[in-house]
Amino acid sequence: MxxxxxxxxxxxxxxxxxxxxxxxxxxxxxxxxxxxxxxxxxxxxxxxxxxxxxxxxxxxxxxxxxxxxxxxxxxxxxxxxxxxxxxxxxxxxxxxxxxxxxxxxxxxxxxxxxxxxxxxxxxxxxxxxxxxxxxxxxxxxxxxxxxxxxxDPQIWAAVNRGFAQVPSWPLLVFELMVVIIVSGLVKLYHMYFSMALGHLSNKHRVMMSVVAFIAISMLFSFINGLGMIVLSKVPAFQSFFRMIETMPDVQGMAFVLHTTFLGSIIYSAIQLAIFFFGTERILSKRLNLE
Incomplete structure (x- = not known):
């Protein structure tokens, strides 16, 4: 079905x-x-x-x-x-x-x-x-x-040299694709969740949906900022941030990208779960079509 x-x-x-x-x-x-x-x-x-x-x-x-x-x-x-x-x-x-x-x-x-x-x-x-x-x-x-x-053979030779320096490039490409997919779904379900919340109002539902969208965006912006402040105090993340600043070699850059992509996937997946199941719960329990 x-x-x-x-x-x-x-x-x-x-x-x-x-x-x-x-x-x-x-x-x-x-x-x-x-x-x-x-x-x-x-x-x-x-x-x-x-x-x-x-x-x-x-x-x-x-x-x-x-x-x-x-x-x-x-x-x-x-x-x-x-x-x-x-x-x-x-x-x-x-x-x-x-x-x-x-x-x-x-x-x-x-x-x-x-x-x-x-x-x-x-x-x-x-x-x-x-x-x-x-x-x-x-x-x-x-x-x-x-x-x-x-x-041009020279262009492809340069590309092959770049791939050879980063053996894990297929995994990086896969992670990037997952980031794009999950991030895109987050944006969609952010709108859906906002519309579902706005529909709980008896009046001005479209306006309340816009208000909900803005409020959710501000909330997650605050969470992002707070999270960066907290993580900057953690020794492990301080080392990670220093690695980003120095970027010692190609392998170090690949490690930074892997870590960044993985963190982005996890964070976006949490957002997606909140928006998806929040929308589903509202439609299941609080739906008002009048």
């Missing part, structure tokens, strides 16, 4: 975000061919020969295409955030919640499905943005120069 919930949620979000994904890619391609880098690389020198207005026209096209590109990137970010919030708020805390809570599933499955799909679509939005940047880079430097540099 959890899979069906995720499938339904994915279809609902994808219907809205797919057009903006397509728009970002299309405008990126237009920028690559007629916008950024086209004048500098001389792509249209032949076209502009004998035309007094040719270069000015292409500069105008370049300006418009760049503005359109940044416009759709902003729209992509804002729309993704709005859809993520809207799907949870309307799907579980408003009228649609009556239908969702009649399904033969537990509240935690509903909360997990919302978060899983929302995080997946957020990654899809980020991937679309990076893909568009890659297309722009190709248009700026030219495909031939880009792939020549990419296949």
């Amino acid at each position: 959890f899979g069906k919930l995720c499938k339904y949620e994915f279809k609902s979000i994808a219907r809205t975000l797919a057009p903006i994904y397509l728009a970002v890619i299309v405008i990126s391609i237009l920028n690559a061919f007629m916008g950024i880098g086209s004048l500098a690389n001389g792509y249209y020198d032949g076209l502009m020969t004998g035309l007094s207005f040719g270069r000015g026209l292409l500069r105008l096209i370049q300006t418009v295409s760049v503005i359109a590109y940044f416009g759709v990137l902003v729209a992509l970010s804002v729309l993704t955030l709005i859809i993520v919030i809207q799907r949870f708020y309307k799907g579980l805390l408003c009228d649609e919640g009556y239908l969702m809570f009649t399904l033969p599933v537990k509240p935690w499955q509903l909360v997990a499905a919302k978060g899983t799909v929302a995080f997946g679509m957020s990654l899809a939005s980020a991937f679309t943005a990076f893909l568009s940047i890659f297309i722009l880079v190709l248009g700026t430097v030219g495909p031939a120069k880009f792939f020549t540099a990419l296949t």
